[in-house]
Amino acid sequence: GLRLFVPQRFFVKVLPVFADLIQNPAFIEEDFSILKEKSKESIKLNLTKTRYTAMKGINNQLFGDFHPRGWLLSPDDSDLINLNEIKEYSFTNFSSKNCSIHVSGSVDNGTIKQIEEYFSKNFGDTKIKKNKNENKFSTKDTSKYYQIPNAVQSSIYMAKNLGKLSDEEIIDIGILNTILGGYFGSRLMKNIREEKGYTYGINSFLTDYDNCTVLKITSDLASKYVDPTIKEIFNELEKLATKPISNSELNTIKNYISGEILSSIDGVFQHSAIWEKLISSNRNENFINQQFERLKNISAAEIKQIANKIFNKSDFYTAIAGNSK
Missing domain, CATH: 3.30.830.10 (Metalloenzyme, LuxS/M16 peptidase-like)
Structure with a gap:
């Protein structure tokens, strides 16, 4: 989820920017390429760490190779993703149908009305989809x-x-x-x-x-x-x-x-x-x-x-x- 911490006096100015960030994310090719390289280096580093490797290993043993929880990442996996796939994933999974808003702190009726103003319209894919990932075990490596x-x-x-x-x-x-x-x-x-x-x-x-x-x-x-x-x-x-x-x-x-x-x-x-x-x-x-x-x-x-x-x-x-x- 996304969190916003802001002084109330700046809330009116910051809210529309925050709403636009969620509803109309900008995916820039140059930024995406930089993030892919960072991801690749991060995976390389993590694979030298015993705790990370054991954690990923136990999930693989529990859920198998074909479940997202069980996938064992390699640095080259970063190259398999393209920007269009990221856009499609964002549109499908970050939508008003699976979104909830939690507000705490100094909140009054005006605050609620402002939130409703910017988040009352649908965004993203509004079709409700069921999770296709079944909880199957496909490994015998106890x-x-x-x-x-x-x-x-x-x-x-x-x-x-x-x-x-x-x-x-x-x-x-x-x-x-x-x-x-x-x-x-x-x-x-x-x-x-x-x-x-x-x-x-x-x-x-x-x-x-x-x-x-x-x-x-x-x-x-x-x-x-x-x-x-x-x-x-x-x-x-x-x-x-x-x-x-x-x-x-x-x-x-x-x-x-x-x-x-x-x-x-x-x-x-x-x-x-x-x-x-x-x-x-x-x-x-x-x-x-x-x-x-x-x-x-x-x-x-x-x-x-x-x-x-x-x-x-x-x-x-x-x-x-x-x-x-």
Whole structure:
């Protein structure tokens, strides 16, 4: 999305320029050529980075070569795109039919009227199109090593596709993920960073796509610690699936997540960002209330049950990037 931060006294002057930028973008051949070269150099640089390579690798293993999330880019791919394709993509995908406007800060009726004046007309392709990208898996590479010459460290990405989840499941697994690796005092950080000293940092997170949610675990570390770290990750998954967490840890997690939610809606811009996220995922403010209610009532036994359901070792994909020589 595009964001505009502007003092209210300049809003009237800036708004028509901003609207024109969105509705009538100028695509200049010279600028496009420069951007293609920058893109090519950026891809070259990224392919020397272990974290980037492992991240792209795990997406390829999860979604396959023929899904946009799974494509492995090469520098020469930049040369395959022409300006007409960019224009067509812009016209098709950036239109009034899939556009929403979120306004926060010093807003009055005059502000709303001005926005309506410049954005009331249709722009772009107004036909509603369905996403053609199906969530298919076309790879059997559950574990893969990506060799990067001269790399001084290795990076690990582990992931499991959880499929399409309900709001209730998203909330439950979000709580479980926080316990696993979602904050500084998580199981993974305590074991692998603080006790074992294998890495300076390790974390887990959920990526919520339109048709699935993926749990990912990632860390950068010395190559000699790759195998021991993967072993300890699976150990922590097994512990959560077989042993209830203590009441002390559960209370810590509840307080931490509650604080994070409150912090995320503290202030007009944060409030706007939350609404943007809710609307884009077809949710409303009740989702936040659901989170608080679930935090209040979830038990250690329920968390163990959720972990037992999703932490199946054979379902996880692993991507390792580094220099094995």
